[in-house]
Amino acid sequence: MVTGLKDEDLKKVYTVTYKPNAKYGYSAGQAYSVFLQGLKDGKILGRRCNKCGRVYVPPRMYCEYCFRPTDEWIEVKDEGIVMTAVASFISWTRERLETPEIVGVIRLYPSRDNDFVYPGLFHRICTTYEKVKDMSIIGKKVKAVWKPKEQRVGSINDIECFKEVE
Amino acid sequence: MSGMKPNIYFNKRVAVVGAGLTLFRRRIWETPQEMSWEAARKALDEAGLELKDIDCVVIGSAPDAFDGIHMKGEYLSHGAGGIRKMVSRVFVGGATGVMTPIAGWYHVASGLCSKVLVVAEEKMSPGRPHPQAVFKYIWDPITEKPLNPNLIWIFAMEMHRYMKAYNIKKEDIALVSVKNKNNAIDNPYAQIPAKITVEDVLKSEVLVWPVQLLDISPVSDGAAAMVLVGEDQARQLTDTPVWIEGVGWTLDSTGWPGRDLAYPRYLEHAARMAYKMAGIERPYKEIDVVEPYDPFDYKELHHLEGLMIAKRGEAPKLLKEGVFDRNGDIPSSPSGGLLGVGNPIAAAGLMKTISIYWQLKGTAGKMQVKKPVHTGVAQAWGDLMQASTVIVMRN
Numbered sequence: 274m275v276t277g278l279k280d281e282d283l284k285k286v287y288t289v290t291y292k293p294n295a296k297y298g299y300s301a302g303q304a305y306s307v308f309l310q311g312l313k314d315g316k317i318l319g320r321r322c323n324k325c326g327r328v329y330v331p332p333r334m335y336c337e338y339c340f341r342p343t344d345e346w347i348e349v350k351d352e353g354i355v356m357t358a359v360a361s362f363i364s365w366t367r368e369r370l371e372t373p374e375i376v377g378v379i380r381l382y383p384s385r386d387n388d389f390v391y392p393g394l395f396h397r398i399c400t401t402y403e404k405v406k407d408m409s410i411i412g413k414k415v416k417a418v419w420k421p422k423e424q425r426v427g428s429i430n431d432i433e434c435f436k437e438v439e
Numbered sequence: 440m441s442g443m444k445p446n447i448y449f450n451k452r453v454a455v456v457g458a459g460l461t462l463f464r465r466r467i468w469e470t471p472q473e474m475s476w477e478a479a480r481k482a483l484d485e486a487g488l489e490l491k492d493i494d495c496v497v498i499g500s501a502p503d504a505f506d507g508i509h510m511k512g513e514y515l516s517h518g519a520g521g522i523r524k525m526v527s528r529v530f531v532g533g534a535t536g537v538m539t540p541i542a543g544w545y546h547v548a549s550g551l552c553s554k555v556l557v558v559a560e561e562k563m564s565p566g567r568p569h570p571q572a573v574f575k576y577i578w579d580p581i582t583e584k585p586l587n588p589n590l591i592w593i594f595a596m597e598m599h600r601y602m603k604a605y606n607i608k609k610e611d612i613a614l615v616s617v618k619n620k621n622n623a624i625d626n627p628y629a630q631i632p633a634k635i636t637v638e639d640v641l642k643s644e645v646l647v648w649p650v651q652l653l654d655i656s657p658v659s660d661g662a663a664a665m666v667l668v669g670e671d672q673a674r675q676l677t678d679t680p681v682w683i684e685g686v687g688w689t690l691d692s693t694g695w696p697g698r699d700l701a702y703p704r705y706l707e708h709a710a711r712m713a714y715k716m717a718g719i720e721r722p723y724k725e726i727d728v729v730e731p732y733d734p735f736d737y738k739e740l741h742h743l744e745g746l747m748i749a750k751r752g753e754a755p756k757l758l759k760e761g762v763f764d765r766n767g768d769i770p771s772s773p774s775g776g777l778l779g780v781g782n783p784i785a786a787a788g789l790m791k792t793i794s795i796y797w798q799l800k801g802t803a804g805k806m807q808v809k810k811p812v813h814t815g816v817a818q819a820w821g822d823l824m825q826a827s828t829v830i831v832m833r834n
Contacts, residue, residue: 275474275660277464277630286468290567291507299580309581330697331582337692357603357700359595360648365587367571373648376592378600378696389704393696395583405648411603429585 304332307346309427315419317381319349319392330381330392349392351417352438353381358398360405373402379415379435397434414438450550454673454680455540455832457486457666458793463630463781466564467660471506472518474662475560478786479520482556482664487676493666495552496521498528499539499559501784501821504573506562519558519664531690532577533734533821535559536663536788537828541686543667544830553669560662561783570658577823579693591655595647597700597824598737602649604701605752607740609649613640614758615736616653619772622765623779625805628790630781631657640736656734659781663789665796681799684814685717685831695824706745706820706827714747717831719814722747727812728798729769730791732820733776742818743771745827766809773798773808788819792830799834 278286301309304320308331311318319328320343322336329336329343336343358377362370377398384391399418404410415435425431459481461467461474469477475498483489498519500511508514512528519526529535529542536559543557563570574590601607614637623632635653643652673680689712691705692698710722719725731742740754748769749757757763763771774780774794777787795815797803818829 275461275464275477276468277462278466278468280466282468283466297580301581305581329694331579331694333694337694357596357600359592359599359650361589361592361595361646362644362648363571363589363591363646365572365575365589367569367589376586376588376596378596378700388699390698393694393698395586395588395696397586402648405599408599408603411599429582 303334308332312429312431313425313427315422316348317351317417318346321345321347327390328383328392330394350382352414353379353384355398355411355413355415356380356393358400358405358410360402375400375402375405396429396432399434399436410437449548451548451669451671453544453547453667453683454670455665455683455796456668456673456676456680457482457484457488458796459485459664460628460790460793461662462628463659463661463783463786465630465658465660467562471508471515471560471562474562474660475515475518475558478662478664479518479556479558482666486666488554488666490520493520493524493554493556495525495546495555497539497543497546497555497557498526499530499535499785499789500528501530501532501535501561502573502577504576505566505570505784507565515558515560520556525552531688531821531826531828533732533784534688534788534819534826534828535785535821536790537792537817537819537830538688539785539789540665540667540683540792541688541828541830543665544683544686547667547669553672555667557665557667557789558662559785559789561785562660563658563783564660591647591650593695593824594735595650598735599649600700601737601741607752607755610637610641611755611759612737612740613637613654615733615739616640616778618764619733619776619778622773622806623775626775626780629775629779630659632775632779650735654736656777656782659783659787661781661783661786663786663793665789665793679800679834681796682833683830684833685713685715685719686829687712687716688828689826690822691825693823693825700824702751703741703745703827705825706742706818707747709827709829710746713829713831719831723749723769726769726814726816727810728773728795728808728815729771730774730776730794730817731771732788732791732818733772733778734782736778738820739772739776742820746816746818746829770808773803773806791819792817795832799832
């Protein structure tokens with residue numbers, strides 16, 4: 274029968290600790306390189322498959338469904354609808370955050386309300402905890418808040434957040 | 440019902456004849472190999488077999504980074520009984536725990552192996568300061584990871600989408616946690632059995648709204664194992680084999696921000712495949728007991744809908760009516776689920792499969808559901824809102 278330990282018990286048994294020093298440089302590849310350049314230029318770029326009509330944001334050079342090359346780059350709007358939004362009181366290492374970080378999914382235009390798949394981005398949403406809590410932000414129209422041009426580096430963080438359009 | 444089976448040719452029917460579990464705990468002193476050995480030995484003992492009787496071994500384990508050891512399948516193999524045998528490891532994220540017996544099933548159903556040992560293990564405790572940090576590396580490195588996400592974000596996003604789409608309240612979802620932690624009181628392997636109230640869930644620490652501490656399964660270590668044999672062997676080994684009658688699995692795209700999270704389409708596909716194989720046409724009438732994957736409380740409801748046991752958005756209503764209680768019409772997570780028993784990822788899914796096996800065999804002890812059971816379903820889920828695995832068993 275296995276033995277469950279309490280946190281403090283870990284000091285009383287033999288353990289070996291190790292901290293890996295792993296660093297990665299992820300290359301952005303065919304589609305994302307153009308996408309990141311687009312962000313630097315203040316545009317959200319997608320790829321369209323002319324066979325099924327799907328617009329991929331983030332872009333793909335192939336259509337997942339038709340399994341053929343996508344056909345063309347298109348600029349989608351930097352506006353869309355909040356599909357979901359949450360307020361995080363913990364960091365990625367599970368440390369407590371005093372001010373919640375608000376993130377969600379934005380269904381970008383062009384798309385329709387009843388689409389099951391659509392050009393969509395995961396990003397921060399500049400709104401209040403109250404609007405997340407009562408779910409009123411979900412379904413609202415939002416627009417990208419861009420970093421000033423000289424601060425953009427070709428990163429998803431070139432967009433500060435998406436903010437409600439009055 | 441068997442008359443409705445589709446025209447799929449299998450070399451052999453496959454039966455479960457033994458299973459074993461370790462305790463599920465927050466920090467287990469034993470190594471992953473030692474945990475695997477304990478579960479595997481117990482499963483062989485229940486089956487009345489020795490390792491020499493086993494042809495093939497299938498190992499299941501989720502990301503290597505939890506245990507902190509690469510090539511985890513190979514690492515676990517001696518504890519899992521794999522030495523000098525045909526061994527493979529399967530991995531489909533959190534759905535691995537049910538994929539492992541499915542892989543065991545096709546080893547036997549194909550006629551390749553006659554007796555298979557299936558072992559699933561996870562040790563989440565070694566990561567410091569918290570295994571949460573490991574989850575950062577499942578996200579897209581270019582478009583998602585730079586936002587510094589934690590795993591709970593994606594669940595919270597799905598939960599809020601589900602709540603908004605079907606007008607579901609947090610207190611209705613919290614009932615899952617209350618039910619499962621209470622069911623776990625009767626499970627001798629459980630890590631966090633408890634009698635709690637809806638109020639306790641709603642008052643617990645807010646992690647990522649709408650997710651609170653008691654909406655989530657804990658960090659766990661544990662192992663599980665199962666023995667599968669062909670029909671020619673099954674009757675010699677036991678008077679009460681439990682048959683695997685349907686399997687299904689589907690992976691959707693990692694492009695989760697580009698599809699509606701309100702409904703798990705990929706699970707419906709997996710369920711339809713398994714039901715077709717098992718000849719199930721009306722899942723809400725023909726399934727007697729179910730173990731849907733419940734790493735978060737809303738997930739059990741979401742999965743009951745994807746399994747077509749409840750209509751879309753209606754699982755909370757049935758839950759409130761008591762349909763999913765242990766003595767209800769369709770008991771759901773009578774083991775106590777991940778919320779009550781614990782969540783050593785791959786081992787948790789196999790624990791769910793074993794729970795159904797013990798229910799159908801009638802050896803679930805205090806966990807045994809009240810009604811007579813003939814057909815049971817276990818399901819797991821994983822990756823970036825992508826993968827589902829479904830197994831149908833009958834006695």
